[in-house]
Amino acid sequence: MRILTILHDLSAGGSERVALQLAAEWRNLGLQSELLLVSSNGKAEVPPELPVRRLPRDVPRSLTSRFCVAASLRAAVREAAPDIVFLPGNWHFALARGIARVRPRPVIVAKLSNPPLPSLVPGTGPLAVRALRALLKPVDVLAFWPEALGPDLARLLPDLRLEPIPNPPIRVEKRPRRPRPASRRxxxxxxxxxxxxxxxxxxxxxxxxxxxxxxxxxxxxxxxxxxxxxxxxxxxxxxxxxxxxxxxxxxxxxxxxxxxxxxxxxxxxxxxxxxxxxxxxxxxxxxxxxxxxxxxxxxxxxxxxxxxxxxxxxxxxxxxxxxxxxxxxxxxxxxxAPHAPDAVARRYVDLFTALLAAPGRRAAE
Structure with a gap:
């Protein structure tokens, strides 16, 4: 199984950290997992075991950058020939339409990283819903967490397959804290x-x-x-x-x-x-x-x-x-426990395997 994770850049935010960790975990599970970067900007560190592809021209993040790289992105995805393309957050939804035009068409799995419709601009509700549905129309599955979001997402995106998968994958161990004097700053x-x-x-x-x-x-x-x-x-x-x-x-x-x-x-x-x-x-x-x-x-x-x-x-x-x-x-x-990186990575692998095995899957179009 070939998995291509697309990151716009290496901003040290939650979506980027999750994407890098998952891509490395898939590699550790023996899958052909690679990273495709639109821009090298940012301070997040790419795991050394993870191969990286880059577009011919570095395109820094902007409001329009996702739409300016469509042709070069399609060419890079075609060259990588993945079975699965993973879009690790809301910012990357706009890339799905171009990827869906690649032949043979890869399965596109996107992950919800923020509320789908944050109320930032009053009065744009219906327009924002239509825009979100259009962005996600080429996506095969949208992974989300927490699970309680499922009913609301189903009403918002009735034609899209939704899959609850814990997020973020996080490897931390509980460690005791030393007693501290109550009088200190x-x-x-x-x-x-x-x-x-x-x-x-x-x-x-x-x-x-x-x-x-x-x-x-x-x-x-x-x-x-x-x-x-x-x-x-x-x-x-x-x-x-x-x-x-x-x-x-x-x-x-x-x-x-x-x-x-x-x-x-x-x-x-x-x-x-x-x-x-x-x-x-x-x-x-x-x-x-x-x-x-x-x-x-x-x-x-x-x-x-x-x-x-x-x-x-x-x-x-x-x-x-x-x-x-x-x-x-x-x-x-x-x-x-549900957020252990290996457990989360395997949940995605199970999903990827089922999607690739499904008869008449959209990737065969």
Whole structure:
């Protein structure tokens, strides 16, 4: 079985991390798994065992870049001759139409990485639904998680096969945390790309309010186009001595070991890997209601809180309430087990095998 995973670039976001990990796992399972890059931009590291193909011309990510590479992308897919093309997130849905024109046609499996219709532009509901259905029409299967999204997705995409597969694949082990004096300064952590979706400005405003009631520090692990604006906001809020910006961090472990709380202020998320990593490290989470899986993960006060109101004051109140709780994240092995990389990779392989064996499959068109 030949699997070709397409990534627009190596941005160190969740979709990219998941795609690279899955592609490497498929390789480790003995399959012919390769990566096709539209652009080499970004800091995510490609696993050394994973072969990489590139388009003849590097096309950096932009609002139109996905539509500008159709011809060269078709040629690259035709040359790779995959049985399966894997599109690892919403950003890549626009590539499906061009790939479907390749002959022989590969099976196209896409993965939902964020809510299919984040409410970012008021009044565009019906138009957005039609656009989403058009983008996904060439796709054979859409993988999604959590499973509870199934009924809503079925109503939204009635003609598309849907497959619940745990996301993200994550290899972390629960490790005990050392006891910490209650009187010491408490440390908050934000981890993610500095882009509008993550809404770090909201987190900074909330931190400034919480700082008036507790002795706190904040570390931001991540980089992106919003960094200059966030640095200016930190200065305006007078937080220069309390906020540390680490930039891109390849290994989040040391930052989690130093943290008392992970703060997630996103406008929307799919299944945020960083929450799993925090819980595995014994770090509770305070988050906006940005992902449907969060109430399942933060199911008791010791693990964290989901804030329904996206305001600095509500987020600050949740931060202070969580810091008043004892460190009781507890045993999260049952939460993590379905997300083990080998287990998730095999779920996809089972799906790929069934699709390729199906009589009259669309790939034979």
């Amino acid at each position: 408490r440390h908050l952590l934000i981890a993610g790309r500095l882009v509008p979706q993550k809404n770090v400005a909201l987190a900074l405003e909330a931190f400034a309010i919480a700082l008036g009631n507790r002795d706190l520090d904040l570390t931001i692990a991540g980089d992106g186009p919003d960094r200059p604006a966030l640095e200016n906001r930190i200065a305006r809020l007078g937080l220069g001595g309390r906020v540390t910006m680490l930039g891109h961090v390849a290994n989040l472990g040391p930052a989690l070991d130093a943290a008392d709380l992970l703060l997630l202020s996103s406008r929307y998320e799919g299944t945020p890997a960083v929450v799993f990593e925090a819980l595995a490290a014994g770090v509770p989470v305070v988050s906006t209601a940005c992902a449907p899986i969060l109430p399942h993960l933060l199911d008791r006060p010791g693990r964290g809180r989901v804030v329904s109101e996206d305001t600095p004051s509500a987020l600050a109140q949740a931060i202070l309430a969580q810091l008043a709780e004892p460190d009781e994240v507890g045993d999260v092995r049952d939460l993590l």
